[in-house]
Amino acid sequence: MQLLTAIKYRKLTPEQLFMVSVLAVNGGNYLYNLILGRLLGPTAFADAAVLITFLLVLSFVAMTFQLVTAKFSVLFENELFKNFIARVYQQAFAVGIGLGILIIAFASQLQALFNTSSSTMFIIFGCGVPLYFLMSVNRGAFQGKKAFKSLSITYQGEMLSRLVITLGLILLLDIQSSAVIAIGILLSFVFGLFPFKMKQISFKKPAALDAKYSKQIKNFFLLTAFYELTQIIINNSDILLVKHYFESYEAGLYASLALIGRIVYFIAWMFVMLLLPAVVELKKEGKETASVLFKYVGYIAAISIVIVFTCLAFPELIINILFGEQYIAMAPLLWKYAIATSMFAISNIFAYYYLSLDKYVPVIISGVFGMLQMVLVIFFHDSLEQVVHMQIVAMLLLLVIQLSFFVFDSKKK
Incomplete structure (x- = not known):
């Protein structure tokens, strides 16, 4: 009721704005999955479901970095925060590269394990993993600092780009390959990076923390x-x-x-x-x-x-x-x-x-x-x-x- 009243008088708090945004993102992700289910049918949708599940697994792994960043963005300030965030970006990117290489290297084994029609979708997906980790640290900084407007934009960008790109490729080019779904997921990571504060990334070794x-x-x-x-x-x-x-x-x-x-x-x-x-x-x-x-x-x-x-x-x-x-x-x-x-x-x-x-x-x-x-x-x-x-x-x-x-x-x- 408070949320509806706030919307009515256009006085959304940042938290309420984020809640509305998350509902929209979840609705968009649901629409994405529902349309895929209808377009592909149960058998082909099973392959798509594996990729979507891999995306969820990746989100939980990367969430470790996001929650750590969120918590210590609340506790740390000034130079301490700068050293901390630079260190987290470096470590998250390194982990993302490692996981991405593993997924690409074992793409054939993953195809056999999950009975998918192609291993290409795992290779494409693996290429996007490092970007997802950078995106998660970026979101953690917004979450900890309660910059809910910027946080909302990153989630909206990821969801909308994945929906538009994937369905555009399927409907316009009439391609129902699992590789198309993987391409849509990969490109959505790029859009999900924005807004991105490049100055928080340092390629130099950050100062040691206490x-x-x-x-x-x-x-x-x-x-x-x-x-x-x-x-x-x-x-x-x-x-x-x-x-x-x-x-x-x-x-x-x-x-x-x-x-x-x-x-x-x-x-x-x-x-x-x-x-x-x-x-x-x-x-x-x-x-x-x-x-x-x-x-x-x-x-x-x-x-x-x-x-x-x-x-x-x-x-x-x-x-x-x-x-x-x-x-x-x-x-x-x-x-x-x-x-x-x-x-x-x-x-x-x-x-x-x-x-x-x-x-x-x-x-x-x-x-x-x-x-x-x-x-x-x-x-x-x-x-x-x-x-x-x-x-x-x-x-x-x-x-x-x-x-x-x-x-x-x-x-x-």
């Missing part, structure tokens, strides 16, 4: 890297495992189910982006932080309830509108998948809250249950329905444990 700060950065980086690894496992292992164990047609059907069901998580990510700098700043000022957590958990819980009940009441209508008649077999599983992602989204808010406070137990908990989800799917995948049920079991346990830890931690305080 040992106290270096240790603080290293600890948070390792903690964040571990948590982002759990995010990769929980968010993407099911699609990749289904692509491995099932035929391309079934994998394409499942990809459509995952895309619709994960809308809760993508909306939740908007609140995570606002949560981290807010909690770090409150902690820095010695103020209580739990009220921020309660606010965002309340938002996600309310959104989750609406989405789950909508998926339960109108599953066939939703799938028919979004993907078309050929995907309708997934209708009975839609509300179940939405429940799994809703529980994960709420658990995620708790984990990022404690990550902001440098507490590692919830991160380890997420890692354990991320592995549990993958193990359950590996051993129980007789049908797509069973795959979804295994995720519900893992995410229910994760949410219960995260809530229990919060209650225990609050009582201890």
Whole structure:
């Protein structure tokens, strides 16, 4: 209601502007996936889903650098910040080059592992990885400094360019190759770099940071890297495992189910982006932080309830509108998948809250249950329905444990 009032009187705060922007970006990304699903059909869309999943995996890996940059952009100022940001850019670019080379070198093996029609799409994708890491550090600096207008522009640029370029190549040139999708993704990284502050990049060796700060950065980086690894496992292992164990047609059907069901998580990510700098700043000022957590958990819980009940009441209508008649077999599983992602989204808010406070137990908990989800799917995948049920079991346990830890931690305080 506050957001609608602000829009009405054109008095959007930077945070509200960013929330509107993220909703638009998520809507654009959904449109991109939905159009691909309709144009390509289930079998060809399975290949596209692998690339999209690789993009999500890359975003979680690069998010480690973005969150580290965001946190210490709040804490560091002046020369200390300049040395820190130059160092992070150098390290992120080096990691991006390393990962890109690995993807290119093992493109043929990746094609065999995920049963894709071509290895070229992995080679093209690998070329864009270093750019994505630079983009993520740039976004982290905007996030930490609460420059939400610039942060919004980078996300809008990436989304819009990928949508226009990919669909333009498919529709105008009538090319339905997975390589075209990879080209669209690669070029979107270039557009996502802007606005970019070149002066923050230095090719010289930056001045050494104080040992106290270096240790603080290293600890948070390792903690964040571990948590982002759990995010990769929980968010993407099911699609990749289904692509491995099932035929391309079934994998394409499942990809459509995952895309619709994960809308809760993508909306939740908007609140995570606002949560981290807010909690770090409150902690820095010695103020209580739990009220921020309660606010965002309340938002996600309310959104989750609406989405789950909508998926339960109108599953066939939703799938028919979004993907078309050929995907309708997934209708009975839609509300179940939405429940799994809703529980994960709420658990995620708790984990990022404690990550902001440098507490590692919830991160380890997420890692354990991320592995549990993958193990359950590996051993129980007789049908797509069973795959979804295994995720519900893992995410229910994760949410219960995260809530229990919060209650225990609050009582201890």
